[in-house]
Amino acid sequence: MNEKMENEKAPGVDTGALSTATTAVDLHNLAEVEDAKLRKMTGKSYSQGQLVWRRFRSHRAAMISLVILGCIVLIAFTSIGLGGIPGWWDKPFSATGAVVNGGRPSFADGHPFGQDSLGRDYFAMVMRGTQQSLVVAFIVGIVSTTLGALIGAIAGYFRGWVDAVLMRLTDLVIVVPLLVLAAVLGKISNGGILTLSFVLGLVTWTGLARLVRGEVLSLREKEYVAAAISMGAKPARVIFKHLLPNTIGVIVVNATFAISSAILLETSLSYLGFGVQPPDTSLGLLISQNEKAFTTRPWLFWWPGLTILTIALTVNFIGDGLRDAFDPRQTGKLSRKRLLGLSSREKALKPVTKKAAKGSENV
Template sequence: MPEADLLAQSDTVVSDPEEVSLVLAAKPASRGRVIWRRLQHTPRFWIGAVVLVLFVLWAVFGQLLTQWSPTDQDVDNMNYPPTILHWFGTDILGHDLFSQIVSGLQKSLIIGFIAGPASTLIAGVLGATAGYLGGWGEKTIAWVIDLLLVLPAFFILILLYPFTKGSWVVMMIFLAVTGWMIMAQVIRNQTRSLREREFVKAARYMGFGTWSVVRRHIIPNVASLLIIDATLGIAAMILAETSLSFFGFGVQPPAVSLGTLLADGQSAATTRPWLFLFPAGTLILLLLAISLVGDALRDAIDPTSGVNRA
C-alpha cells in the first residue's frame, strides 16, 4: 500500500520523521475500525445515539411506568392537563396521553426499523442486478423503476390503503415496497461502473453466476451507500407512517400512532396544547436523533461529503 494511503488512514497529525515511520510501520486499520474512530470523535453521533436509545427504552418499558393502558378511560379526569396521575394529561375521552404516546412510539419504531432497511435491501438487490446485467435485463428493471417514480410514493400508498384493511403491519410492508426506487437508481449507476472492474470480470470469467457476483462483489462495494440509506430510511418511514395516519390512511382506531394523536390534537393546539405538543415533540426529537446518527454516519463513511455540502 502506498505511504500516502497509510498516512491518510491515520487520524493523528504527525510531523516528526520518527513518528511518520512509526505510522508507516503500523498495520493499517480496517475500514470498519476507521469509521468507528471517526464516529467516536463526532459529538452529533453521540447526541443522536443517546436520544435514540432513550426513545427505544421508553417504547419498551414505558408502559411499566404508568398504571394506565392506551385504551383505559379515566372518566373523573377527562380533558385534564398534565398532573401527577396523568403525566402528559388526558384527552377528551379520558385516555392517558403518556400511555398512548408509548403505544404510538412502539409502532413508529417497529415500522421504521423494519421498513427502512427492507426498502434499502430491495433497492440494493434490484439496483445492483440491473446495473450488472445490462442489456434487456437492465432496461426492464429500469423501466419498472421509472414507472414507479412517475407516481409519488405517498399517492401510491393512498391507493393501496383499501388493501391494508386497517392493519399497520400490512401498511409497513407497503411502505417498504414503495420506498426503494431512488436508491435503486443510485446503486444501478454505481454498479454500471463496477461491472467493468477487474475483480468483477475475473469472477465472471471464473464461471460465477449473476447473483453470486452481485452478492459477493457488487453489493459489498456499495455497502456504504446502503448503510447510510438504511439509517436515514428509518426516519423516512416513521415520517411516512405518521403522515398517512394523520390524514386517515394509516393506523385506525382503537389503535393509536403518533400520526393519529397529532390529528386528534391539532384542533386543540391553542386551547389544550398538551394534546398536540407532547406527540409533536416526541416525533420531532425522534426524527432529529435518527437524522443526527445518519448524518454522522455519512460523514464517517465519506469524509468528503461534509466538504461537498459546505
C-alpha cells in the same frame, strides 16, 4: 542535504502522510493513509470497519442523536410493554377513566403528559404511538433497502434489457405521487401495522435502487470483478460477494434516511386516516384526533409532534454521521481533524511537523 532534511523531521511522524491526507480525493488511498498513521501511533492495524466506527465517533451530532434515539426506543418499549410483556408504567393506553384537573399534565395526578377527553393517560398513548411509528419505520427501512439494493445491483450488473425493464419499472413507481400510492395501498392494508409497513416498503425503494445501480455500473468495470467473472463465478456470487459489499456505505446511509422518511410518511397517512386505525394509535393519528384541541389543550398536540420531530432529526443526524464515516470526502472540508481524528498527542506534534516542513522548503 537529504540527511539534513531527514534529521529535521519529527520522530514518529510521517509528514508526507499528513499532507497527503488533507488533499487526497481517493477514498481507498485515504483509508490506507489513515491506517498507516494509526498503526505508527498505536502499534496495531485497523480494519475498514474500525476506521468507519472511529470516524463516526468523532461526529458529535451523530453520537448525541444515537444516545437520544436509544433512550426514546428504550422508554417506548419498556414503559407500557409489548406483545403481552408488561412494562413499568401502570396505565394502559386504551383504558378510559375520569378526567383529573381538566386533563392537564401533572406528575402529582399521575399523568405527566395529561389526559385526553376520554380520560386516557396521554403518556401511555404517546408511548404506544411511538412504538407503532418506530415499528413501521424500521420495517419500511429494511424492506425498501433490501428491495432497492437488489434491484439496483441486478440492473447494474446485467445491463441490457434487464436494466431497461427494471429502470422503467422504477420510473413507473416514481411517476405516481408517493403519498397517493401509499394512501391507496394503506387503505387496502386496513390499518394492520405489519401489512402497512410492508406496503410502504414496496413503494419507497426507488431512490436507493438508482444509487446502487450507478455504483454497480462503476464497480463492474473493476479488475477484481472481471477476474471473478473470468474464473467462472456465477452472477449471484459476483453480486453478493463483490459488488454489494462495496456499496455498503451508500446502502447503510440511505437506509437511515429511509427510516426517517418512513416515520414522516406513516405520520402523514395516519393523519389523513389511511394509516393506523383506532382503537390502536400512532403519533400521526394522535395529532389528527387532537388538532382541534390545539388552542384549548395544546399538550395533546405538542407531545406527539415533538416526538416525531425528535425521532426524525436524530435519525437524520445519524445518517449524516454514517455518510461522513463511510466517505469522509463528503464532509466538504477535508481537515486533518475530521479525516484522521488527531489525538492530543498528535496535536502536540503538529508544530514540530510544520517546522520540519518549513526547514525542507528552505533547503
